[in-house]
Amino acid sequence: MNSYQLNLMYAKDIIGSFDKLGVICGVTGKAVNKWYLAGKPPRTEYTGETNYAVLISNAVDGAVKPSDLIPSRAAA
DSSP states (O other): OOHHHHHHHHHHHHHSOHHHHHHHHTSOHHHHHHHHHHTSOOHHHHHTSOOHHHHHHHHTTTSSOGGGGSOOTTTO
16 A cells, blocks of 8 residues: 555545545546555546545545645656
């Protein structure tokens, strides 16, 4: 398990489920689970098309920072 997965799991534990994280991000819980299994967020987080990391960070009152949810490009 990489640090992205650990941070996403921590956010999930705070919120309650991948489904609830999905609602926060406007996607399905299945999509969030896919990010978890891949060990990285979708490409759109790197290109700035989406801001899931900020949405999740806000939902957990900063317990997980956006930078914790966007691994460096080299790691992706």
